[in-house]
Amino acid sequence: MANDANQSPGESAEAAISTHNFNAWYGDFQALHDLSLQIPRNRVTAFIGPSGCGKSTFLRWINRMNDTVAIARASGSLQMGDLDLLSDRTDVVDLRRRIGIVFQKPNPFPKTIFENVAFGPRLHMRISRSELEELVEWALRKAAVWNEVKDRLNGPAFGLSGGQQQRLCIARAIATGPEVLLMDEPCSALDPASTLAIEDLIYELREQYTIVIVTHNMQQASRCSDQTAFFYEGKLIELGSTSQVFTKPSNKQTEDYVSGKFG
Numbered sequence: 001m002a003n004d005a006n007q008s009p010g011e012s013a014e015a016a017i018s019t020h021n022f023n024a025w026y027g028d029f030q031a032l033h034d035l036s037l038q039i040p041r042n043r044v045t046a047f048i049g050p051s052g053c054g055k056s057t058f059l060r061w062i063n064r065m066n067d068t069v070a071i072a073r074a075s076g077s078l079q080m081g082d083l084d085l086l087s088d089r090t091d092v093v094d095l096r097r098r099i100g101i102v103f104q105k106p107n108p109f110p111k112t113i114f115e116n117v118a119f120g121p122r123l124h125m126r127i128s129r130s131e132l133e134e135l136v137e138w139a140l141r142k143a144a145v146w147n148e149v150k151d152r153l154n155g156p157a158f159g160l161s162g163g164q165q166q167r168l169c170i171a172r173a174i175a176t177g178p179e180v181l182l183m184d185e186p187c188s189a190l191d192p193a194s195t196l197a198i199e200d201l202i203y204e205l206r207e208q209y210t211i212v213i214v215t216h217n218m219q220q221a222s223r224c225s226d227q228t229a230f231f232y233e234g235k236l237i238e239l240g241s242t243s244q245v246f247t248k249p250s251n252k253q254t255e256d257y258v259s260g261k262f263g
């Protein structure tokens with residue numbers, strides 16, 4: 001794997017998501033301050049920073065998970081192309097089809113392996129049974145888990161290992177044809193072999209998807225991302241190509257964090 005060190009982050013590639021002067025609160029507590037950044041299309045962007053710095057909050061605003069948090073509010077702009085991600089008029093069901101999310105702990109539905117992947121397409125698309133079967137196979141192949149599950153598609157998803165369940169969740173997320181995949185510490189519950197499998201997958205998937213990964217694992221950010229954003233106390237401190245942020249950070253706080261002095 002290689003980082004895209006020659007790209008000027010967020011500038012030379014077209015932006016999939018852009019935010020300007022974005023602020024977010026939980027009640028009176030301001031969790032994010034004046035964020036302005038671009039997430040380039042078909043790249044992997046890593047969000048790093050110590051616990052509580054607002055990484056997940058930002059991710060949750062991107063696909064409106066915070067709609068269920070009564071005390072959450074935001075200001076500023078957050079756009080996917082022309083689509084205003086903060087508008088009350090935005091169709092949130094369609095938005096979540098376009099922006100998939102994979103969580104820290106694999107969370108398959110209590111259904112069969114097949115039904116986990118078929119769920120989203122059934123909700124969003126009108127397709128025949130044979131088209132659905134093809135789509136499920138395509139998504140499971142793309143998520144690099146097909147060979148392990150092809151003979152047990154009607155078996156329970158909970159019967160899979162943690163790493164397999166997480167790849168199943170990735171298959172479920174891509175089956176509806178999203179443009180963006182958000183991953184909130186997707187490997188933190190996995191063993192090293194499964195982690196490496198998911199990292200390889202993330203790097204391959206970027207050819208078709210825009211990926212944002214939140215991670216506490218510095219090696220992981222440097223292995224599988226093109227650009228890295230360092231957050232601290234709700235502020236974006238530094239954004240650059242991953243190789244620059246890890247080898248020549250321009251900010252002292254970034255340097256201390258990536259070198260393990262705090263966090």
Ligand SMILES: Nc1ncnc2c1ncn2[C@@H]1O[C@H](COP(=O)(O)OP(=O)(O)OP(=O)(O)O)[C@@H](O)[C@H]1O
Pocket residue numbers: 026029031049050051052053054055056057058069
């Ligand atoms: N539902 C909520 N209600 C109130 N405060 C919240 C809520 N969710 C998060 N916060 C607060 O917002 C701040 C940012 O939290 P967030 O989860 O975004 O941080 P994070 O950088 O993702 O942390 P971690 O790396 O530990 O997951 C923290 O101070 C947290 O306590």
